[in-house]
Amino acid sequence: MPLRVGVIGAGFMGRHHVRIYREMPEVELVGVADVDESAAEVAAEYHVSFFKDYRKVLELQPELVSIAVPTSLHHEIALAALRNGTHVLVEKPISNRLDHAREIVQAGAESCCKVFVGHVERFNPAIRSLKEVLQKGTLGQVHSIANLRVGRYNKRIFDTGIILDLGTHDIDLISYLFGHRAASVFAVGSLQPGRDYEDHATITLKFDQDQTGYIELSWLSPYKVRKMFVTGTRHFGLVDLIEQSIIVYDGQRWADSGLVSRDEPLKLELASVVEAVQHDLPPSVSGEDSIYTLQVALEAMRSYREGKAFHFPEFAGSSYPIGNK
Ligand SMILES: NC(=O)c1ccc[n+]([C@@H]2O[C@H](COP(=O)([O-])OP(=O)(O)OC[C@H]3O[C@@H](n4cnc5c(N)ncnc54)[C@H](O)[C@@H]3O)[C@@H](O)[C@H]2O)c1
Numbered sequence: 637m638p639l640r641v642g643v644i645g646a647g648f649m650g651r652h653h654v655r656i657y658r659e660m661p662e663v664e665l666v667g668v669a670d671v672d673e674s675a676a677e678v679a680a681e682y683h684v685s686f687f688k689d690y691r692k693v694l695e696l697q698p699e700l701v702s703i704a705v706p707t708s709l710h711h712e713i714a715l716a717a718l719r720n721g722t723h724v725l726v727e728k729p730i731s732n733r734l735d736h737a738r739e740i741v742q743a744g745a746e747s748c749c750k751v752f753v754g755h756v757e758r759f760n761p762a763i764r765s766l767k768e769v770l771q772k773g774t775l776g777q778v779h780s781i782a783n784l785r786v787g788r789y790n791k792r793i794f795d796t797g798i799i800l801d802l803g804t805h806d807i808d809l810i811s812y813l814f815g816h817r818a819a820s821v822f823a824v825g826s827l828q829p830g831r832d833y834e835d836h837a838t839i840t841l842k843f844d845q846d847q848t849g850y851i852e853l854s855w856l857s858p859y860k861v862r863k864m865f866v867t868g869t870r871h872f873g874l875v876d877l878i879e880q881s882i883i884v885y886d887g888q889r890w891a892d893s894g895l896v897s898r899d900e901p902l903k904l905e906l907a908s909v910v911e912a913v914q915h916d917l918p919p920s921v922s923g924e925d926s927i928y929t930l931q932v933a934l935e936a937m938r939s940y941r942e943g944k945a946f947h948f949p950e951f952a953g954s955s956y957p958i959g960n961k
Contacts, residue, residue, distance in 0.1 A: 642698035646675035650704030711736035741923035753926035775868025789855035797833025810849035817951035825940035
């Protein structure tokens, strides 16, 4: 039996969910909801019923819904879906508020429904390969991972700054690659006149075992870059998340890792979510991981405002592993 799925929010991200679910034979896409009538075109293109009110999609009793509405609305819609007995895939970040994020995860536990959070970069084939490279110890001991994520601001992002919108990708990725939670965060940030949230930020994450994460974020760059620089004691790795490539410098020359088999990260993410629902598997990105990521992002915002570092002694050590896989 195909899995009955709905999509709530069919803007920039939601329309990709619609497209991919529609291509999956193991999915029956039952409905798409968006308050904006023009999103009906997306539903029409993929021959799916369209509703302006998301509750109409929930009335169809889908087993899973993707929630791809602005971040500040994730909480309301995720709670409604979970209380309806529907598993949810919430786009990242899980919420813009920690209490809301916790309520979403709690509602999942109470309703025995799964909460997936769309940290899609975990499914980037370059990240999957990098994780393997790190686990094999090819780079030696890795002391620092530096991520560069810059490009132009898009005004459709009205309810968060760059730390919540983009930085959460990197907080999640770096923690996942080191395999555990950061113990402190320090950030500097700035915003352009007329903007409510930061457009530029540099975040430093300090992990136990002498590991550091650096994240450079900007919406002021005319050029889009998504790169990671991984410094190991033996080799240096350069990852391009757009090209989906890893090249490694061994001290004398650069070589392609030859490991990456390219694919669309969202396709891999949705396949993993559908499989987890159908076979009752734990989510690859747990609700707890996404609460942690949000907490670090919110503390990074507080850090640039107050000009000081924040520590998470409760996260120290490896008792908080990140990622099930
Ligand atoms: N995983 C990623 O890489 C990635 C990339 C982009 C966006 N996102 C996340 O996806 C979410 C949506 O971002 P976006 O860029 O697609 O924004 P968007 O503005 O393009 O789309 C949001 C859509 O939600 C609709 N909407 C608003 N309120 C609604 C409601 N009550 N019911 C139904 N629909 C409603 C809007 O009309 C709009 O079409 C955000 O949380 C964002 O952080 C994730």
